[in-house]
Amino acid sequence: MxxxxxxxxxxxxxxxxxxxxxxxxxxxxxxxxxxxxxxxxxxxxxxxxxxxxxxxxxxxxxxxxxxxxxxxxxxxxxxxxxxxxxxxxxxxxxxxxxxxxxxxxxxxxxxxxxxxxxxxxxxxxxxxxxxxxxxxxxxxxxxxxxxxxxxxxxxxxxxxxxxxxxxxxxxxxxxxHPLPVGTLLFIGRRTIEALEKMGIKTIGDLAAAGPLFLEKRFGKHGVTISRYARGEDEGPVLVPSEQDRAKSIGSGVTFSSDLVGEEAVERGLMPLCEEVAAQLRYQNRVASTLSLTVRDEFLRTISRQIPLTPPTDLAKALLDRALELYRLEWSPQKPIRMLTVTAMNLCEAEAEQITLFDEEQHEKRQKRRDLEKTVDEIRSKYGKDALSYGQNGTAPSVRRHRRDEN
Ligand SMILES: [Mg+2]
Incomplete structure (x- = not known):
């Protein structure tokens, strides 16, 4: 070819x-x-x-x-x-x-x-x-x-x-080759840290590292980034109608210091909800289930789900439900190390708008949506940092995880 x-x-x-x-x-x-x-x-x-x-x-x-x-x-x-x-x-x-x-x-x-x-x-x-x-x-x-x-x-x-x-x-x-590995698309912070520990600092280093070695350490993603570094990306330019649709969209953070109390948790959840909502809007979809994953300092993890009625693409609605789950499932003084918000059961946005909303509500939501769209830009920037897809080629899901940058 x-x-x-x-x-x-x-x-x-x-x-x-x-x-x-x-x-x-x-x-x-x-x-x-x-x-x-x-x-x-x-x-x-x-x-x-x-x-x-x-x-x-x-x-x-x-x-x-x-x-x-x-x-x-x-x-x-x-x-x-x-x-x-x-x-x-x-x-x-x-x-x-x-x-x-x-x-x-x-x-x-x-x-x-x-x-x-x-x-x-x-x-x-x-x-x-x-x-x-x-x-x-x-x-x-x-x-x-x-x-x-x-x-x-x-x-x-x-x-x-x-x-x-x-x-x-x-x-x-x-x-x-002289550029830092982090400038390569789809290499997240954690991968960068792990690569640097292995002495792989530049894209040239990454290109020279054995793909088998990278696969052992990073799985399928290791093979992908190795190919990217060597210029073997064969990904086609896809017009929007050809793009894969994610089954779920999530975002998580491991905090540099533990969160205690509802106010801190709300601050932690807000950017995650904003980002998930922005992704939903970008794909013109709404979610009818929200999943919240919480991990404590001993790495004990709980994951709970709650319906979103009506289905939504708004950060505020995601945040409210996530906080509800937090209050239900977590004792207020217990420190939190990591939070992940995932939107599930996704469907196309238009269908929901016609069937479930009267005009006034629709207008309110539209205003809120316009407001929230203003942050889509930075959210999409974060996404480029650390997009990861479902493993083993199963149903794709978009999920990012980043460390708190404080
Ligand atoms: Mg630009």
């Missing part, structure tokens, strides 16, 4: 860039897009390049961001606008191929193998896309060009903003 040409296009500082199009007067000011104070505990969803210079980070609180930069301009998110611009971006990509796989709201893979001859190759297509996006939308994109998806993604991260990087079989040793 002929070599493929895959592009990964990533809109730079997407939320902040769109906000600056709407508010050109802040073009040279430090700007952060933040969720509503009460609903989101004031979390930074995105920042522009000027704010970045002050050390402001995505997902930190407005409070700490303002401490770093008192003159920081805080703008509320406009999710409808982000969706509109996301569609416009993909409309531009469609000029060059119909094989487009969106990855979150501001990234897409394009398989342009079939249109190389028409436009003069992957780099030429990337240059055209970069120009079209800048001239027509006023946004910048970083684009990776390569022979597989994983390296195309690496390429789009390589030169930001407004850069194009081509990774070929000839230059991969030079560009890809």
């Amino acid at each position: 002929a070599e493929r040409t895959i592009l990964h296009c990533d809109a730079n500082s997407f939320f902040a860039s769109v906000e600056l199009l709407l508010h050109p007067e802040y073009k040279d000011a430090p700007v952060a897009v933040c969720g509503s104070e009460e609903e989101r505990r004031g979390i930074v969803l995105a920042k522009n390049a000027v704010a970045k210079k002050y050390g402001i980070e995505t997902a930190e609180t407005v409070y700490s961001a303002k401490k770093k930069c008192p003159q920081l301009v805080i703008l509320p998110p406009h999710y409808d606008q982000y969706v509109k611009y996301s569609r416009e971006l993909n409309r531009i990509y469609e000029r060059y191929t119909d094989r487009i796989e969106p990855f979150g709201i501001d990234e897409s893979w394009l398989d342009v193998t079939g249109s190389r001859r028409l436009f003069g190759g992957g780099l030429a297509i990337a240059e055209r896309i970069r120009g079209d996006v800048k001239n027509e939308l006023g946004l910048t994109v970083s684009i990776g060009v390569s022979f597989n998806k994983v390296f195309a993604k690496l390429g789009s991260d390589y030169k930001k903003p407004d850069g194009i990087t081509e990774i070929t079989r000839e230059n991969m040793g030079q560009i890809v």
Whole structure:
């Protein structure tokens, strides 16, 4: 089979860039897009390049961001606008191929193998896309060009903003191999830690390690990451209708210090529920069962399930039910080491909306949903860190686990 040409296009500082199009007067000011104070505990969803210079980070609180930069301009998110611009971006990509796989709201893979001859190759297509996006939308994109998806993604991260990087079989040793293993797609924090203990620090180290050795240590995932490091990713660019649907969606955290008491547990559960809800919305699905897994300091684990009526894709509804389970099943003073929230029994969102809701309720939910969608961006970023699929090729489920970053 002929070599493929895959592009990964990533809109730079997407939320902040769109906000600056709407508010050109802040073009040279430090700007952060933040969720509503009460609903989101004031979390930074995105920042522009000027704010970045002050050390402001995505997902930190407005409070700490303002401490770093008192003159920081805080703008509320406009999710409808982000969706509109996301569609416009993909409309531009469609000029060059119909094989487009969106990855979150501001990234897409394009398989342009079939249109190389028409436009003069992957780099030429990337240059055209970069120009079209800048001239027509006023946004910048970083684009990776390569022979597989994983390296195309690496390429789009390589030169930001407004850069194009081509990774070929000839230059991969030079560009890809020196990068830390953590920059490779789907390698989570725990895998990174384990690899580093084994002396595997760069993608080059990973490529050189024996696949059998990695399989022994990490199972199937070891084989996958070994192939990725060697540029053997054969994953096709899938249009949305071809993508695998997860049977359940979950997110868990092992905390660096134990949680005690309902307030602490609520704080621990909130980001997990937000992330699961965001994944549900991204897949346009609702869940009718919630599962909560709790582990104590002695690694004793309980797992309980509770119905979600009506089925939901809202973080608040997941959180309420998770807290209910916690109160029922856990004594308040018992320390908690790990929490996992999983949405189960998933079905398509539309069917539920028509049958179960009157208009007013529907509207309320829609508002809540719009609000919650503002955090989808960072949630999807976390997801890219540590997505893991069901083992042994059984029913796929999306589940991430990360350590508390305090
Ligand atoms: Mg981006």
